[in-house]
Amino acid sequence: MGETIIEKIIRHNTGKNVKPGDIVTVNVDRVMIHDIFIPFVAEKFEEMGFTKLYDPEKVILIYDHLVPASQLDDTRHFRIGDAFAAKYGMPHVHRSDGICHQLMTEAGYVKPGDVVFGTDSHTTTYGCVGAFSSGIGYTEMASILGTGTMWIKVPETIKVVIEGELPVNVMSKDIILRLIGDLGADGATYKALEFTGSTVDNMSVASRMTMSNMAVEAGAKCALFTPDEKTAEYCDVTLNDYQKSLKGDEDAVYMKTITYRAEDFVPVMACPSQVDKIRDVSTLEGTPIDQVFIGSCTNGRLEDLSAAAEVLKGQKVADYVKLIVTPASRKIYKQAVDQGIMEILADAGAIITHPGCGLCCGRTGGILSDGERVVATNNRNFLGRMGTSSVEIYLASPRTAAACAVAGKIVTPE
Amino acid sequence: MENMTGKVWVLGDDIDTDIIIPTEYLAMKTIDDMKQYGFSPLRPELAGQIQKGDIIVAGKNFGCGSSREQAPEIIKALGIQCVIAKSFARIFFRNSINNGLLLIEQPDLHDDIKEGDTITVHMNEHIDYSGKEYPIASLPENLMNIIQAGGLVGAMRKLNGLD
Amino acid sequence: MGMTIAEKIIAAAAGVESVRPGDIHTVNLDKMMSNDGTTHLTVDMYNNQLKHPHIADPKKLVFIVDHNVPSDNPKTAASQKKMRDFARENGIDFWEGKGVCHQIMLENYVRSGELIFGADSHTCSYGAVGAFGTGVGCTDFLYGMVTGTSWVLVPETVKFNLVGKLPEGVYARDLILEIIGTVGANGCNYQVMEFTGEGARTLSISDRIALCNMAVEAGAKTGIFEPDEKAIAYLEEHGRKPKAIYHSDPDAVYVREYTFDLSKIRPVVAKPDFVDNLCPAEEVQGIKIDEAFLGSCNNGRIEDLRVGASIIKGHKVADSVRFLVVPASLEIYKQALKEGLIDIFMDAGAIVMNPNCSVCWGSCQGVIGENEVLISTGTRNFKGRAGHPSSKVYLGSAATVTASAIAGKIALAEDIH
Secondary structure, three states: OOOOHHHHHHHHHHOOOOOOOOEEEEEOOEEEEEOOOHHHHHHHHHHOOOOOOOOHHHEEEEOOOOOOOOOOOHHHHHHHHHHHHHHOOOOEEEOOOEOHHHHHHHOOOOOOOOEEEEOOHHHHHHHHHOOEEEEOOHHHHHHHHHHOEEEEEOOOEEEEEEEOOOOOOOOHHHHHHHHHHHHOOOOOOOOEEEEEOHHHHOOOHHHHHHHHHHHHHHOOOEEEEOOOHHHHHHHOOOOOHHHHOOOOOOOOOOOEEEEEEHHHOOOEEEOOOOOOOEEEHHHOOOOEOOEEEEEHHHHOOHHHHHHHHHHHOOOOOOOOOEEEEEOOEHHHHHHHHHOOHHHHHHHHOOEEOOOOOHHHHOOOOOOEOOOOEEEEOOOOOOOOOOEOOOOEEEEOOHHHHHHHHHHOEOOOOO | OOOEEEEEEEOOOOOEHHHHOOHHHOOOOOHHHHHHHOOOOOOOOHHHHOOOOOEEEEOOOEOEOOOOOHHHHHHHHOOOOEEEEOOEOHHHHHHHHHOOOEEEEOOOHHHHOOOOOEEEEEOOOEEEEOOEEEEOOOOOHHHHHHHHOOOHHHHHHHHOOOO | OEOOHHHHHHHHHHOOOOOOOOOEEEEEOOEEEEEOOOHHHHHHHHHHHOOOOOOOOHHHEEEEEOOOOOOOOHHHHHHHHHHHHHHHHHOOEEEEOOEOHHHHHHHHOOOOOOEEEEOOHHHHHHHHHOOEEEEOOHHHHHHHHHHOEEEEEOOOEEEEEEEOOOOOOOOHHHHHHHHHHHHOOOOOOOOEEEEEOHHHHHOOHHHHHHHHHHHHHHOOOEEEEOOOHHHHHHHHHOOOOOOOOOOOOOOEOOOEEEEEEHHHOOOEEEOOOOOOOEEEHHHHOOOEOOEEEEEHHHHOOHHHHHHHHHHHOOOOOOOOOEEEEEOOEHHHHHHHHHOOHHHHHHHHOOEEOOOOOHHHOOOOOOOEOOOOEEEEOOOOOOOOOOEOOOOEEEEOOHHHHHHHHHHOEOOOHHHOO
16 A cells, blocks of 8 residues: 555654554654753753763754843853753754754755654644654653654645646745645644645745645644755755655545645735634735734745845835844845845845844744734734734735735735 | 542633743743743633632644643643643643643533533543533553653653662 | 033024033923833823923924834833834834934934934934934923923033044044043033044044943033034935034133043953943953843944954854844944945854844843853943843953954954954
């Protein structure tokens, strides 16, 4: 019987044929810990009685939620992280290089077919290069650091097929938002998503990243793309036979298959305060806004900044509206400088911050107050995530967000 | 495990981890420092009202969102003995088991229950409420093992020959 | 009897021929600036405590959000919204996230000969182009907003005669720290610090801003330079002309005079927790730091970024250090982009932030934690100013701060090869 991508990865990892529902123990290729949780991971690790890491080379520590520090106790996390890394000989610590999920793939820590866990729900992102990656809590992370293994239940797979050419103003963000709307916020809980079709084949790795990143908003355990030439180039590898094999077999068993025609997509937004409350932007036009945020592990990449710059070139951000741009990584920031994108954004009046999680994690970077409304390119619009409970958060693509910043209200990107 | 009886707090669908504990408070030093802010975006007064032994009954997708383990830890620290929901989000489910917070899936109770009422959970069997029995499934063995070890920390200490 | 430049500006604003120290005059204010530190309080007073709320001339007012931008919590966001809404309703010029207030004022508003109140102590910066700028509280600001006028007690003037030229590797920042160290943190209380002499003329406008900006750290009401061709050229570059050019009369009366030989100034550092706790930079060399800050209204200009970039090019920030680089305005950021300076800082591992007050103000972005040590080009090193009450702040020049960021401990630029 055929296999889905996730089944192939788990078989390769464990050496056993598996089917959905099986409980297996996997060997972990890489783990990622970020600054918010490192104190808890460190504490649990020692409480568990471990004295060394299963493999220091495989453990990546990234400071991103608290960079730059905004509260008095924030830097305590850096001190604890630095001490933990020094004590256990961890060579990979990123202190101000950008968002964890961006760095994991960009810095080459994750390769196609790997099994990766991170202390962050958006760890699903690495499915963009065909890795099985998922978010876990700090206790479980501590146990992986000691054992190098984790138990998982083999998930069923939902296949998403997208064929055709996307309309001009539609980005991969619009696709994933539409899918989350169709599935519902729990529609893929415990499931693997598998993306396929000509639209997906033609997408950049960055665009795929946006989709695997947000798969968790439908509850998914992971969201996988078949590694191809673009993946190989991005990851700086030559695909081996295993990595090349990571496509769903024709006779694989899927829980269900959802098919879209790319031409049918339109710019959409997730409306307050549910990620699955999806509306066409055209039905929301004219709603006044106070702020726009372009950034996050969902949409803070070069192609996102570039799309925003295309809209903003020669334009100004509307009066009394703030446009906050937070690139996803130091590398992206530098590329945006070199390509003149930063100049365009600065000329338009954007507030360009240092790379990091920024506003998306709700600790700094443009918190709002009662009665304010923000259009944002990140992954969550939960109640109170960017300020008080009455702040309204609309999630959109960078292109739509940039158009809204110029107009000072919700508009379609045309 | 023994049966448990408690007073019920009722919450809706899609109670996310940012509602359970907003990011703003995540860098506080201890769970005890944070717990007063539990559920604050939705019901700021709730954390102060919950009594030890109370039970939360919620709709679908409870705990969706981030991987923050402070979410189940805070619920436990507030004194909640178990959460009953139509369904749970994946990471929250694992985090709860790993911290010894009992989660029970039950599809119908939420539609019938009124806040402030009392229910009794008969482990691995059913829930008694208002003269009616709501069936519940039993936990898989591997998860029961973790709970019986007092959570994942306990299980790992055993592995490392400490307990 | 002659008058000093400060006295002449006040006399003109009061509409009288001459003033003398100790006189109290009602003056017309040319401009008033308020930032997000206190504007919400002023707006509350305006709305709640006045019988007939009225703004004398909205064109004289400038509101600038710079302290907590982008906002870091719902409270500051609410204060800023109040400020933004008020500016919008009353037609007041409003800037948000475009830079530190004093830099924005100097780039866009201040003219030689003007009398300007700002609801921020470092409003004394405007003396760099021969304006009289001074900091006031929000009650004074409210009075000015409603009447367009205020009262001033004419201050005495202290003359700082500058001779010679700063040696290479020594900056205006070292000079002003040396001056404050010499006169003391209350050495010019309520007085004007007038910087003059051939040495003063060698200083760029950026240098002069650095000097005037810190006059308040010696307790002064303001610091001021007589406007010269450099000041006029600066205004012209920014599309403005002086309101009036005043010079101090040869027979003007000074309460004290000091002479500083610029060629003798060496890199210095102000140690915690006072601006006048001065020592040669060598004395504190080797003290381990957790953070370094290059920015602020004192030292976040393109000239300062050039100094930092020239030192750090080809080097890396030490692993144990967070190096915050914060241009003082969006215009400066854009210039730094053009000159490739942002590239250099990013390559070196610095944290390049959007223009704001950053850790100089000790809130929002870059705060330091328990027992941490910061070396800063900011304005103040008071206890707890940059974050945790147990933290320590050293003040130094852009060069010293950058060198320290590379070394991971307080270091001199000449130690970086």
